[in-house]
Amino acid sequence: MPKRSAKPKLGRLQKLDPTDYWQTQADFLQWLMEPETLELLGETVGLDLVLSETDAAPSPDCALLTVKGDEPVLLTAHLGSPTAADLGTLLAWAAAADAATVLWIGPAFAPEVCHTLDWLDQTSEVTWLGVVVELWSIGNAAMAANFIPTCGAVGEDPDDEGRDIAQGDEVAAEIPSPPEPEPLSELQQENLDFWSGLCDRLDRQGSLVKPGSPSIDVTMGFAIARAGFRLNAILDRDHNSLYTELLLSGIDAQPHFHLLAHDREAIADDIGLPLIWDGTGDQTCMVASTLTEVNLGDRNLWPTYQAWFCDCLERFYEAFFERIKQLDANSYEALPRHRAAALNDALILPARPRR
Numbered sequence: 001m002p003k004r005s006a007k008p009k010l011g012r013l014q015k016l017d018p019t020d021y022w023q024t025q026a027d028f029l030q031w032l033m034e035p036e037t038l039e040l041l042g043e044t045v046g047l048d049l050v051l052s053e054t055d056a057a058p059s060p061d062c063a064l065l066t067v068k069g070d071e072p073v074l075l076t077a078h079l080g081s082p083t084a085a086d087l088g089t090l091l092a093w094a095a096a097a098d099a100a101t102v103l104w105i106g107p108a109f110a111p112e113v114c115h116t117l118d119w120l121d122q123t124s125e126v127t128w129l130g131v132v133v134e135l136w137s138i139g140n141a142a143m144a145a146n147f148i149p150t151c152g153a154v155g156e157d158p159d160d161e162g163r164d165i166a167q168g169d170e171v172a173a174e175i176p177s178p179p180e181p182e183p184l185s186e187l188q189q190e191n192l193d194f195w196s197g198l199c200d201r202l203d204r205q206g207s208l209v210k211p212g213s214p215s216i217d218v219t220m221g222f223a224i225a226r227a228g229f230r231l232n233a234i235l236d237r238d239h240n241s242l243y244t245e246l247l248l249s250g251i252d253a254q255p256h257f258h259l260l261a262h263d264r265e266a267i268a269d270d271i272g273l274p275l276i277w278d279g280t281g282d283q284t285c286m287v288a289s290t291l292t293e294v295n296l297g298d299r300n301l302w303p304t305y306q307a308w309f310c311d312c313l314e315r316f317y318e319a320f321f322e323r324i325k326q327l328d329a330n331s332y333e334a335l336p337r338h339r340a341a342a343l344n345d346a347l348i349l350p351a352r353p354r355r
Contacts, residue, residue: 016135018107019079021212025061027223028077030230032105033063037145044147045103045129049073053251058096060226067101074099078106082113082130094126101127105147108132114151121152128152137213188216194235194296195220198306202313208321209313224317225324228252231316233309237296242305244312245288246320255332257285260323270319273312289316 022028031037033051042049052064055072062076074097076090082104094102104117109130121128130151136144184192195214202211209222209231222231228250234243248256257279260267268275271289279285291308295301 014137016137016213018133018135021135022079022223024223025077025079026226027230028079028105029061029063029075030223030227032075032077033227038065040145041103041105041131041147045131045149045153047073047101049075055097058093062093063227064097064099065103071100072097073101073103075103075105078104080106081108081110082106083110084112084116087113087116099126102129104128104130104152105133106130107134109150117152184216190296191218191235192216193299194302194306195233197302198233198309201303201306201310205310207310207314208317209310222313225321228256229320229324231313233313235296240292240294240296242291242294242308243288244290244309244316245286246316248285250283252329253281253283253285254279255329256324256327257287259327259329259332260287260320263323267319267323271315273315287316287320 018028022031032041035051038049038051047067049065049067052066052072055064057064057074062074065073065075067073074090074094076093078086090102090104093099109117109132114130117128117130120126129149132148132150134146134148136146192214198220199211199214202209209224211220211222214220218235218237220233222233224231224246228248230247230249232243232245232247234245236243257277261277261279264275264277267287273289276286276288276290278288289312291305291312294305296305
């Protein structure tokens with residue numbers, strides 16, 4: 001008999017629909033603004049991209065970046081295929097930001113959009129670039145994103161391979177050989193099994209909270225309303241607890257947190273659960289509810305815990321969604337120091353009957 005190879009088994013490479021991972025354009029844009037993603041995108045387009053710390057984007061649906069020399073770069077994203085009708089809005093944003101470069105990210109670009117971006121790049125002083133994003137999985141162990149410059153500043157060759165992919169032609173794209181996937185640890189497999197059950201339950205219930213792919217980590221995130229906000233479900237094995245959390249992040253986290261905290265009694269009424277308000281972080285704040293004395297080692301109890309997460313996530317989603325959409329960080333006036341310090345302490349509010 002031939003000897004069995006000692007090498008780990010290779011995983012299967014599978015292309016995913018971006019909506020399997022990003023449920024909303026806000027969620028997609030938030031991912032694009034993360035430092036690791038900007039580094040990958042910058043390597044692809046040849047720019048050293050960083051998030052602007054001084055200027056605000058002209059719309060919540062786009063982000064303002066800078067490159068070396070402080071040249072403004074406008075970044076926007078579409079989960080669907082951008083259309084010619086979207087170009088007018090993009091032009092208005094680019095003018096408002098006085099952008100030197102415009103990066104438009106999407107899963108595909110229609111031929112007329114590509115032709116328009118090519119024309120804009122050739123006839124204006126602004127650099128225009130359409131970039132296709134692909135999402136790949138390697139079994140259940142990992143997911144990876146790949147950027148392909150497609151139109152605009154990518155070049156003058158109309159038969160560019162990336163262009164063919166974007167237009168939906170059946171072209172065999174060269175995919176870099178993925179690294180050999182490492183097998184899941186026992187804890188990662190347990191996390192994956194738990195979150196898979198939660199995602200199935202959310203799907204069966206037709207929940208407002210839309211799950212992506214189950215996570216192998218102790219935390220699974222869900223999009224809500226706009227960039228800078230995320231719902232998290234957390235398994236805290238060290239303290240035998242579960243957490244449902246609204247996480248606020250970015251330079252406006254503190255103003256947004258305090259604006260929500262002004263309405264905390266009404267929010268407590270709407271949610272009907274004890275809440276923890278923690279605004280101690282500079283660029284991360286959170287509102288959470290917890291279930292204690294859980295035993296995650298007993299799989300027979302998992303349906304009970306998954307049902308708690310479903311209920312809690314939906315309560316948070318219903319209570320916070322519209323409030324988040326209406327937040328304006330510019331309207332926040334900082335409290336006097338002694339009052340702000342009291343609010344920044346973790347605050348647990350009593351449970352109230354849900355309306």
